[in-house]
Amino acid sequence: MGSYIVRRILQMIPVVVLVTIFVFLMLHLSGDPITLLSGGGEALDQQQIAAIRAQYNLDRPLPLQYFIWLGKVFRGDLGTSIVTQQPVAYELKSRIPVTLELGLFAWLFSLVIAIPAGVLSATRRGSLEDTTATVLTIGGLAIPGFWLGIMLIFLFSVHWRLLPPFGFVSVFHNPIEGIKSQILPVIALGLGGAALNMRQMRSAMLEVLAQDYIRTARAKGLKERKVIWLHAFRNSILPVVTIMGLQIGRIIGGAVVVENIFAISGVGRLMVQSILTRDFAVVQAIVLFISVTVLISNLLTDLLYAYIDPRIRYT
Numbered sequence: 001m002g003s004y005i006v007r008r009i010l011q012m013i014p015v016v017v018l019v020t021i022f023v024f025l026m027l028h029l030s031g032d033p034i035t036l037l038s039g040g041g042e043a044l045d046q047q048q049i050a051a052i053r054a055q056y057n058l059d060r061p062l063p064l065q066y067f068i069w070l071g072k073v074f075r076g077d078l079g080t081s082i083v084t085q086q087p088v089a090y091e092l093k094s095r096i097p098v099t100l101e102l103g104l105f106a107w108l109f110s111l112v113i114a115i116p117a118g119v120l121s122a123t124r125r126g127s128l129e130d131t132t133a134t135v136l137t138i139g140g141l142a143i144p145g146f147w148l149g150i151m152l153i154f155l156f157s158v159h160w161r162l163l164p165p166f167g168f169v170s171v172f173h174n175p176i177e178g179i180k181s182q183i184l185p186v187i188a189l190g191l192g193g194a195a196l197n198m199r200q201m202r203s204a205m206l207e208v209l210a211q212d213y214i215r216t217a218r219a220k221g222l223k224e225r226k227v228i229w230l231h232a233f234r235n236s237i238l239p240v241v242t243i244m245g246l247q248i249g250r251i252i253g254g255a256v257v258v259e260n261i262f263a264i265s266g267v268g269r270l271m272v273q274s275i276l277t278r279d280f281a282v283v284q285a286i287v288l289f290i291s292v293t294v295l296i297s298n299l300l301t302d303l304l305y306a307y308i309d310p311r312i313r314y315t
Contacts, residue, residue: 001303082280107247114195149261153262252267
C-alpha cells in the first residue's frame, strides 16, 4: 500500500505541472496586467511601467517566467499580488478555510440526502416515494446552481426574511450564526451532487438486490433490514464512492459561482476578482490549490475502495 501511495503522488506531479502550464499560457493570452493596472498606460509613464514589469519578471520570455514561478513554488513562495502588493500566501490564508468549510458541508449535505433517499427509492421501486425521489432528482440535476442560489436568496432572505442573504460565519467560531449563514450556499452548492449521488445509489442498489446472494439471505429468514444494510448496502456503495470522490472537484469549481452570489470571501470569489484584474500570481496559486486538492481527493477515494471492499488490493 505504501509503494502504491508513493507512485500515485509521483504521478500527480506532471499532472499539476501540465495544468499550471495551460493556465499560465491562457492568462498571458488574456492581456497585459500592467496595462490594466496603469489605466491603459495613462496613469504611469513608460519608465514606471518598465520598472513594474521587471519587478514581476514580466519582461522575461514566457518559458523563463513560468520556471521562475515554479522555482519559487518549490521554495514555498507563491509570489506577490500585483493588485494588493501582498504575498499570495497571505491572500489565500484566510480564504482557503472558508472554501474548504463550505465545500465540506456541501459534500456532507449531498451524502446525507442522497444515500438514504437512494436506498429508500430502490427498496420501494415503483412506489410514491420512488416517483417523488426521481422527480426531485431530475429537478436537482436540471437546475443551475447560480439560479438556485438567486431563488434561495429571494425566498428565504428577501421574501420570508429567515436567513441572511450574504456573508459567511464559521460554524467553528459561532455555531448558530454559522449554520444560518451557510444553509443557503450549502444547498445551492450541494443539491446537484445530492441528485447525482441519489440516482447512482438507486441504480447500484437495484442491481445488487437482484443478485442471487440477496435472495439466499432472504430465503434463510434474515430480516429485511439486515438484508439491505448488511448485505446489499456495502456492495452498492462502491459506485457511489467513485462519484463522491469526483464531486470534490465539482464542489470546489461550483464554489466560484456560489461564493460570488452569496458574497462569501473564499477562494472562488478571489479567483473571479483576480481573473478580472489579471492578477496572474493569485490565479496561478488558486489553480495549484484546486488541482492538488482534486488529485488528493481522488487518491483518498481509491484508498477508500480497499477499506470498503477487501477484494481490492493495491501493490
